[in-house]
Amino acid sequence: MTDTLDTTPDAFQARLQAFEGRPVGPPTVAPDEVNQAMIRHWVEAMGDENPVYLDEEAARANGFPGVVAPATMLQAWVMRGLRASLEADRARAEGSTADPTAYDELFLLLDGAGFTSVVATNCDQDYRRPLVLGDRLTATAVIEAVSAQKQTGLGDGHFVTTRLDFTDAAGAEVATMRFRILRFKPKPVTAEAPPAGTDAPRPRRPRPALTEDIAFFFEGAKEGKLLIQRCASCGKLRHPPLPACPHCRSFDWDTVESTGRGTVFSFVVTHYPQVPGFDYPLPIAVVELEEGTRIVAGLTGIDVGAIEIGMAVEVELVAVDEDLTLPMFRPAGPAATGAR
Amino acid sequence: MGFERSFAGTTAICGIGATEFSKASGRSELRLAVEAVAAALADAGIEPDEVDGLCTFSQDTNPEIDVARALGMGELSFFSRIHYGGGAACATVHQAAMAVATGTAEVVVCYRAFNERSGYRFGTGVQDRPPVANAENAAMAWNSPHGLLTPASWVAMFARRYMHLSGATSEDFGRVSVADRRHAATNPAAWFYGQPITLEDHQASRWIVEPLHLLDCCQETDGGQALVVTSLDRARSLPRPPAVIRAAAQGAGNQQHMMTSYYRDDMGGLPEMGVVGRQLWGTSGLGPADVQSAVLYDHFTPFVLCQLEELGFCGRGEAKDFLADGNIEIGGTLPVNTHGGQLGEGYLHGMNGIAEAVRQVRGTAVNQVPGTEHVLVTAGTGVPTSGLILGVDR
Numbered sequence: 001m002t003d004t005l006d007t008t009p010d011a012f013q014a015r016l017q018a019f020e021g022r023p024v025g026p027p028t029v030a031p032d033e034v035n036q037a038m039i040r041h042w043v044e045a046m047g048d049e050n051p052v053y054l055d056e057e058a059a060r061a062n063g064f065p066g067v068v069a070p071a072t073m074l075q076a077w078v079m080r081g082l083r084a085s086l087e088a089d090r091a092r093a094e095g096s097t098a099d100p101t102a103y104d105e106l107f108l109l110l111d112g113a114g115f116t117s118v119v120a121t122n123c124d125q126d127y128r129r130p131l132v133l134g135d136r137l138t139a140t141a142v143i144e145a146v147s148a149q150k151q152t153g154l155g156d157g158h159f160v161t162t163r164l165d166f167t168d169a170a171g172a173e174v175a176t177m178r179f180r181i182l183r184f185k186p187k188p189v190t191a192e193a194p195p196a197g198t199d200a201p202r203p204r205r206p207r208p209a210l211t212e213d214i215a216f217f218f219e220g221a222k223e224g225k226l227l228i229q230r231c232a233s234c235g236k237l238r239h240p241p242l243p244a245c246p247h248c249r250s251f252d253w254d255t256v257e258s259t260g261r262g263t264v265f266s267f268v269v270t271h272y273p274q275v276p277g278f279d280y281p282l283p284i285a286v287v288e289l290e291e292g293t294r295i296v297a298g299l300t301g302i303d304v305g306a307i308e309i310g311m312a313v314e315v316e317l318v319a320v321d322e323d324l325t326l327p328m329f330r331p332a333g334p335a336a337t338g339a340r
Numbered sequence: 341m342g343f344e345r346s347f348a349g350t351t352a353i354c355g356i357g358a359t360e361f362s363k364a365s366g367r368s369e370l371r372l373a374v375e376a377v378a379a380a381l382a383d384a385g386i387e388p389d390e391v392d393g394l395c396t397f398s399q400d401t402n403p404e405i406d407v408a409r410a411l412g413m414g415e416l417s418f419f420s421r422i423h424y425g426g427g428a429a430c431a432t433v434h435q436a437a438m439a440v441a442t443g444t445a446e447v448v449v450c451y452r453a454f455n456e457r458s459g460y461r462f463g464t465g466v467q468d469r470p471p472v473a474n475a476e477n478a479a480m481a482w483n484s485p486h487g488l489l490t491p492a493s494w495v496a497m498f499a500r501r502y503m504h505l506s507g508a509t510s511e512d513f514g515r516v517s518v519a520d521r522r523h524a525a526t527n528p529a530a531w532f533y534g535q536p537i538t539l540e541d542h543q544a545s546r547w548i549v550e551p552l553h554l555l556d557c558c559q560e561t562d563g564g565q566a567l568v569v570t571s572l573d574r575a576r577s578l579p580r581p582p583a584v585i586r587a588a589a590q591g592a593g594n595q596q597h598m599m600t601s602y603y604r605d606d607m608g609g610l611p612e613m614g615v616v617g618r619q620l621w622g623t624s625g626l627g628p629a630d631v632q633s634a635v636l637y638d639h640f641t642p643f644v645l646c647q648l649e650e651l652g653f654c655g656r657g658e659a660k661d662f663l664a665d666g667n668i669e670i671g672g673t674l675p676v677n678t679h680g681g682q683l684g685e686g687y688l689h690g691m692n693g694i695a696e697a698v699r700q701v702r703g704t705a706v707n708q709v710p711g712t713e714h715v716l717v718t719a720g721t722g723v724p725t726s727g728l729i730l731g732v733d734r
Contacts, residue, residue: 208481266501
């Protein structure tokens with residue numbers, strides 16, 4: 001770190017708050033007076049058919065001194081135009097901004113701290129009087145507030161509120177606008193912390209979707225048990241779990257713990273595509289448990305060339321990461337049962 | 341269940357249309373859908389504003405109302421979507437025929453369009469994000485945490501068991517691929533036009549999921565396919581010979597799962613296709629000897645063998661003998677997938693196979709089977725599925 005400034009959170013916040021009240025740059029004078037041509041284009045684009053924007057008589061009949069501009073056109077009068085905007089963007093990107101504004105300095109500071117993304121959040125306008133043809137506006141922009149660090153759905157960030165005060169040629173205030181943006185640190189693609197003691201985040205296996213019907217199975221696995229759902233009415237076992245018994249239609253159920261012994265009913269060896277979180281070639285089987293139900297599970301501790309239908313296997317509950325434990329099966333002792 | 345169906349023999353497919361089948365269409369899925377629907381209507385000689393029904397897959401991303409707006413169809417009185425991936429293919433025609441036979445609609449277009457190669461690919465794995473807890477996602481909880489993530493892997497689990505029970509080998513699966521590629525080789529619309537393969541090519545292709553080689557797996561395709569369904573009376577007044585809907589049916593089996601029905605007593609068959617087959621034969625009054633060719637859904641080769649058995653073309657476990665000696669190729673007793681199938685022509689989720697059956701009935705297929713009276717078509721396998729028998733208008 002070559003920066004000699006204090007970089008503690010409090011110090012950083014103090015540096016941000018020092019921008020509060022600073023003008024963004026010199027006042028912007030509208031390139032054009034409020035005029036009928038720009039109003040006409042605006043209302044046509046917006047589909048606004050209110051006659052007070054185009055018709056002198058209609059405007060007077062509604063109590064205005066003459067044709068008025070749509071209130072929400074406020075900022076349009078002081079916009080600098082596409083070319084100037086593009087040139088400013090390019091200069092900022094090249095770091096060649098001749099005369100950095102307070103904005104440039106603030107955003108450089110936020111960028112440096114990792115708050116590199118931006119989203120506009122809201123805009124409020126207060127109007128003192130209607131704008132009429134011939135008004136010439138001047139806008140003065142001030143950084144009104146820089147929030148403390150906030151947690152948002154997009155990521156952690158700071159809200160920056162800019163206030164624009166609009167005045168007429170006589171210097172009288174005609175409107176105020178507050179424009180708020182969020183500068184934030186984009187969330188990493190995988191937001192989970194890596195397990196303690198590892199350097200790089202270990203890719204995780206796909207998560208099971210845990211409905212109320214099936215969560216018991218994965219909770220049991222975490223406790224080292226291979227559970228099978230049992231109908232509490234007729235006693236038949238079922239897997240995968242269902243909310244009701246297909247034999248007697250009872251909704252009452254409990255579980256039994258499997259012995260974990262079974263045989264390979266079918267199996268595959270997966271080569272492609274290779275998904276992070278797994279080692280390939282990846283053997284996976286349908287295992288028929290001693291209790292009679294079948295279950296899909298990875299095979300472990302086995303030569304993929306030696307897997308056969310009918311071979312005896314036994315369960316091992318494997319914590320594949322900090323919050324997922326899965327039943328996997330390894331070859332049982334020599335007392336293998338025959339193929340079905 | 342009786343087999344009499346009011347739509348059988350009273351409705352017909354009167355138009356077919358497709359985009360090119362490619363690996364990168366360069367345009368939106370909606371545009372592919374609209375192009376295919378427009379082409380099918382042009383083939384039928386029906387103006388878009390006469391269409392009052394649309395039907396597609398629930399997996400399709402192109403809403404009926406968008407297709408209708410794009411082609412100026414005006415008002416619709418029937419729209420329907422069918423679930424379970426490729427199992428929906430023949431069911432779109434089934435539902436269209438039911439709508440026409442009941443007077444709910446007069447002209448229904450069935451369509452499916454996607455960028456399945458250049459856009460979202462079904463065969464890619466999943467990411468580490470917690471899925472929303474609902475029954476459809478929970479069904480994957482038994483498979484995906486173990487790495488059983490792709491359609492190829494789900495089918496491979498069946499294939500291994502089927503090999504164990506029937507004695508079929510990887511070479512037997514390969515014969516399906518060889519037949520498909522032979523047919524595609526003479527079909528200019530096929531991606532693998534002019535590129536037949538040998539059984540040795542199949543055996544030498546790399547493993548995807550043992551026991552499936554690369555050449556046991558269908559292509560991934562960008563494209564769109566559409567079919568126009570109307571009454572037989574109306575179809576008779578149109579330019580193309582009607583492909584009469586002799587039978588259409590959907591089927592889900594006992595204790596059905598989505599591609600992972602590993603928990604039934606028997607894991608060596610496709611009972612859901614048996615449900616479809618019984619209805620197709622019962623409704624049409626036909627039997628396996630009465631169809632001159634078949635389009636059997638071939639996302640993965642092993643299930644073509646299972647379908648031959650479930651539909652009664654051969655006995656249980658006998659498919660490996662049935663398809664020996666080129667019997668499912670042109671010139672054999674039951675040519676299968678005469679357009680090249682989804683391994684050879686393109687993967688349009690089964691809809692291109694229905695179009696091929698229409699061409700066989702019209703007598704305009706590139707690999708035409710002489711004397712065609714009836715063609716059987718099936719939809720996605722391993723999932724709740726559907727089927728059709730189309731026939732010549734007599």
